[in-house]
Amino acid sequence: METFESLVRSEFAPKNTFLNTASNGLLPARTVAALHEAALLRAEGRPLTSLYADVEAARAGYARLAGVPVERVAAGASVAAHTGVIAASLPAGAEVLTAEDDFTSVLNPFHVRGDLKVRSVPLERIAESVRPGTALVAVSAAQSADGRIADLPALREAARDHGARTYVDFSQAAGWLPLDADAYDYSAAVCFKWLLGPHGAAFLVVPEDFGGLTPVLAGWVAGERPWDSCYGPVAELARSARRFDLTHALFTYAGLRRSLELLEELGLDAVRAHDLALADRFRAGLASLGHEPVPAPGSAIVSVPGLGVRQPRLSEAGIEVSDRAGNLRASFHLYNTPADVDRLLDALSD
Structure with missing residues (x-):
């Protein structure tokens, strides 16, 4: 049986120090083969018929x-499209x-609707800011920036206490943070970051009764x-969330299937422990550099x-890292090693 390290090594061979999964993840070898x-x-x-099974x-x-x-x-192409469906369901x-x-x-x-009351508060205050009359709370599980x-x-x-629905974007969390999508009315995620898939796929989770969405x-x-x-x-819409599907990017899903299989083989708990250990190593090294x-805390994304x-x-x-609003953003995933962290710290010490 392959170990975590040996399985990762068999799937990834980056040519650089890639610490930018928050922008896009690396593709496993099995995914590249499936795309080909x-x-x-x-x-x-x-015939492309077999690719629908991959979806x-x-x-x-x-x-x-x-x-x-x-x-x-539901299978779609972007979080923005899924958000648009939710926005369209809200009354003026x-x-x-x-x-x-x-x-x-x-x-x-929500903003482009033009007839909704969109209220923004600091992330740390979002739970306490839910009030009577709030129809929906929309937030990313982990902030991109x-x-x-x-x-x-x-x-x-807080949402339950005030009768509000919840919408969570797991794009920067799916793949290292437990999702528990059943706890929220709606949730979505793109798949080209921590889920290691190609661009062009995103999922939407809806309630069994579809939560009032059209x-x-x-x-x-x-x-x-x-x-x-x-x-x-369409004479009869799908009786499942598939009624919210968008036309499938077939090549993308052919690859994504293999990426998700790899994550299941590795186990989310092991991936999470690996990612957070590297992020904590980077935080400790930053402190030593002042x-x-x-x-x-508890995030695989570190912004300086x-x-x-x-x-x-x-x-x-x-x-490879990101510049976000003047901050250096490093993000850690399963193909990264302590040596990658140390190389970035050494470069920052110059």
Whole structure:
């Protein structure tokens, strides 16, 4: 039986020090192979029918990761599109509570409605800011800019106390932070970050009764019998969350299926322990250099104020991190090692 380290080594061989999973994750070797095989079907004119099975396998894999029945998972292309469906369901004048400077895909569809009351508060105050009349609370589980983790249990309780629905974006958390999607009305995640998939796939989890959502983006794949729903209005929408599906990026899902299988083989607990140990090593090293990161305990993302300007030179040296609003953002995942952390610390000490 392969160990965690040997399995990771067999799947990843980065040519640099890649500490930028918060932007996009590396693709496992098995995923690259699946993408190549899928592309060959098109290149050689063979049927693509088998790729639809990959969509369903990826949907089932995400459902297991999220802890919900597969019937509650919709397959789409972006968090913004999923947020748009939720925004479209709200009545005019409804109040949406959000965190200040959260990622745009979680926020903008509510703003462009033009007839909703969107209220933003600091992340640390979002639970206490739920009030009577709040219709929906929308927040990222982990902030893209700096890795801060929302107090989701407190938020959930506050929303229940005031009759508000909850919408959580797990894009920067799915793959290292337990999801427990069943605890929230709606949740979404893109799959090209910690889930190690190609670009072009995102999942939406909805309640069993669909939570009042209307499938305003539904096309033929949202039909109960998709291949009988290609012409004219869809006669019968899918009886599951598949009614919220968007036309599938087939190559992407062919690869994503293998990425999710790898994460299951490794085990989320092991991945989480690995990622957080590296993040803590980086925080400790920063302290020894006299730098103080944005407080984000228990996060795999570490953001250091004032050091974002170092990003271009670090990239030239083969160390990939991000510059976010002047902060240097490093993010750690299963293919990273203590040596990667130490290399970044050595570069920052110069």
